[in-house]
Amino acid sequence: MIGSGGHAAVLFDILRQNKREVIAVISPKELPINDVFNGIAHLCRDDDVLNFDKKAISLINGVGSLPGSRLRANLYQYFVELGYEFETVISKNAIVSDYATLGKGVQVMAGAIIQTGVNIGANSIINTGAIVDHDCRLGQNNHIAPGAVLSGQVTSKSNVHFGTGASIIQSINIGANVVVGAGATITKDVEENTVCFPACITKKVVK
Numbered sequence: 001m002i003g004s005g006g007h008a009a010v011l012f013d014i015l016r017q018n019k020r021e022v023i024a025v026i027s028p029k030e031l032p033i034n035d036v037f038n039g040i041a042h043l044c045r046d047d048d049v050l051n052f053d054k055k056a057i058s059l060i061n062g063v064g065s066l067p068g069s070r071l072r073a074n075l076y077q078y079f080v081e082l083g084y085e086f087e088t089v090i091s092k093n094a095i096v097s098d099y100a101t102l103g104k105g106v107q108v109m110a111g112a113i114i115q116t117g118v119n120i121g122a123n124s125i126i127n128t129g130a131i132v133d134h135d136c137r138l139g140q141n142n143h144i145a146p147g148a149v150l151s152g153q154v155t156s157k158s159n160v161h162f163g164t165g166a167s168i169i170q171s172i173n174i175g176a177n178v179v180v181g182a183g184a185t186i187t188k189d190v191e192e193n194t195v196c197f198p199a200c201i202t203k204k205v206v207k
């Protein structure tokens with residue numbers, strides 16, 4: 001497990017419930033004192049991974065994803081180029097269609113729903129309670145933050161952040177590196193490198 005913050009702790013909890021063994025946590029910081037990490041081996045440098053046979057282990061990307069940060073994507077790229085594989089993690093409390101396809105290293109947290117015909121690019125996070133409805137096709141390194149809803153047939157390119165509680169209507173296309181702000185409602189296609197704030201529409205009613 002690379003990382004020891006909040007996202008890593010949630011993943012750790014899911015892996016324990018799924019009866020997967022975590023050998024060690026890699027973090028330059030002291031591990032937080034909480035029950036989740038209790039007793040786990042702690043390695044301090046990313047390159048400590050290189051002491052493990054790439055065929056014998058899977059990596060978990062425990063680094064979370066916020067708008068503007070490329071750390072999670074860069075770590076994924078670095079270790080994949082060295083020949084390591086990232087495990088796909090799915091909470092037992094998520095609903096994932098048998099007809100959905102998840103890329104390497106995709107993480108699906110509790111309460112998330114992924115419907116029929118969905119395709120999700122590698123290293124993406126479908127966070128707590130998020131909904132990705134039928135036939136959506138999402139690029140690599142996407143983050144669907146808690147409670148966001150993607151209606152059917154939404155597409156996105158790589159490195160898109162769908163903020164907490166955002167809503168995307170059906171058949172919308174989202175360009176690369178877009179940030180959909182928390183609570184935003186998207187009803188039109190969005191060009192790459194755009195930040196979408198929630199609309200504030202006021203109407204003066206004259207009586």
Ligand SMILES: CC(C)(COP(=O)(O)OP(=O)(O)OC[C@H]1O[C@@H](n2cnc3c(N)ncnc32)[C@H](O)[C@@H]1OP(=O)(O)O)[C@@H](O)C(=O)NCCC(=O)NCCS
Pocket residue numbers: 067127145146162163164179180181182183184195196197198
């Ligand atoms: C849209 C977003 C990227 C903008 O970030 P930013 O450019 O740093 O913007 P700022 O924080 O400087 O905010 C500018 C103003 O817009 C407001 N604002 C920003 N995002 C907003 C949002 N999503 N909804 C309503 N208002 C928002 C701020 O309150 C601030 O208002 P003020 O000028 O009156 O103080 C960010 O606010 C956001 O929504 N990020 C997603 C967070 C998320 O999904 N987290 C999930 C973690 S798992």
